[in-house]
Amino acid sequence: MNSKKILKERLFESSLHKKRLESALHKIKFIMPLDVEKYNDLDDIFVSILDQMLFRFTKLQDTLGEKVFPLILELAKEPVKKMSFIDRLNRLEELKILDKSEWVSLRANRNEITHEYSYNEEEIVENIEFIYVKSGDLIAIYDKVYSYCYEKFDTDIESFKK
Numbered sequence: 001m002n003s004k005k006i007l008k009e010r011l012f013e014s015s016l017h018k019k020r021l022e023s024a025l026h027k028i029k030f031i032m033p034l035d036v037e038k039y040n041d042l043d044d045i046f047v048s049i050l051d052q053m054l055f056r057f058t059k060l061q062d063t064l065g066e067k068v069f070p071l072i073l074e075l076a077k078e079p080v081k082k083m084s085f086i087d088r089l090n091r092l093e094e095l096k097i098l099d100k101s102e103w104v105s106l107r108a109n110r111n112e113i114t115h116e117y118s119y120n121e122e123e124i125v126e127n128i129e130f131i132y133v134k135s136g137d138l139i140a141i142y143d144k145v146y147s148y149c150y151e152k153f154d155t156d157i158e159s160f161k162k
Helices: 003-031 036-041 044-075 085-094 100-114 121-153
Strands: none
Touching (some): 003 044, 003 121, 036 121, 044 085, 044 121, 085 100, 100 121
8 A cells, every 4th residue: 555545544543533532622621620529520421531532632642643744754755764753753843744842742741641540639630631721732733734744745535534
């Protein structure tokens, strides 16, 4: 399969994560900002929506970073296989696709949250709030990446949506 077709598939996959993340954000917006008392009073449905938000944020970021970014660089004729991840981010920043420091910050905070098994409810609520607030930034990155790919590589994903 050629790189352009794979990129289209990965962008489509990312669009599904984005769509589900936006859905979760919409469903929980009226309980935000969250505090420990509200958190403890949430029913299982709202907890599952929070889980969806966290999961889709993670999946969207992983798909972009691990699958989409390398394909963009490959199609741009960059020596992607020889590049470290930070070199890839530097090149994507040079191409004006993303802000490297923003990506690194989102990634670091996301990693902290996903690898933390805290019983401290204040910390849990703080982490949920962080993802809720920063989801818009990640969605904006996806939108910019998609626009770049559409312009440069004609990667219309509408055909996948049928």
